[in-house]
Amino acid sequence: xxxxxxxxxxxxxxxxxLNPPPALPAGMKKWEQLAAHSGHILLYGLLLVIPVAGIVxxxxxxxxxxxxxxxxxxxPIEPNKALFEVMAATHLYAGWAMIAxxxxxxxxxxxxxxxxxxxxxxxxxxxxxx
Numbered sequence: 001x002x003x004x005x006x007x008x009x010x011x012x013x014x015x016x017x018l019n020p021p022p023a024l025p026a027g028m029k030k031w032e033q034l035a036a037h038s039g040h041i042l043l044y045g046l047l048l049v050i051p052v053a054g055i056v057x058x059x060x061x062x063x064x065x066x067x068x069x070x071x072x073x074x075x076p077i078e079p080n081k082a083l084f085e086v087m088a089a090t091h092l093y094a095g096w097a098m099i100a101x102x103x104x105x106x107x108x109x110x111x112x113x114x115x116x117x118x119x120x121x122x123x124x125x126x127x128x129x130x
Contacts, residue, residue, distance in 0.1 A: 005050070006048065
């Protein structure tokens with residue numbers, strides 16, 4: 001699953017570079033714009049870090065990475081207990097950071113929709129400029 005998430009994330013990053021998002025709502029405060037931009041960078045970063053840490057964790061633990069039973073990705077590294085432990089911790093804590101960032105992101109969307117009553121939620125839905 002991690003290999004698939006990594007591949008889809010890389011495709012998404014390329015797609016986003018070719019299709020920039022629409023401008024943020026005009027009424028957003030400067031700190032909100034910075035928070036939105038930072039939050040998106042953090043989400044994309046975590047979507048890259050988590051699967052990479054999981055993959056390296058598996059390799060360092062001498063566990064094969066079998067992609068849906070179709071093929072195995074060979075390890076380019078030797079088993080390494082210290083690296084195994086660091087990558088396990090990285091994978092775990094980055095996962096918790098992803099959950100926290102996602103919750104804050106959803107909270108911001110709800111705030112924009114119900115309090116600010118702007119078009120942030122509409123911009124995120126399928127079939128619009130997202």
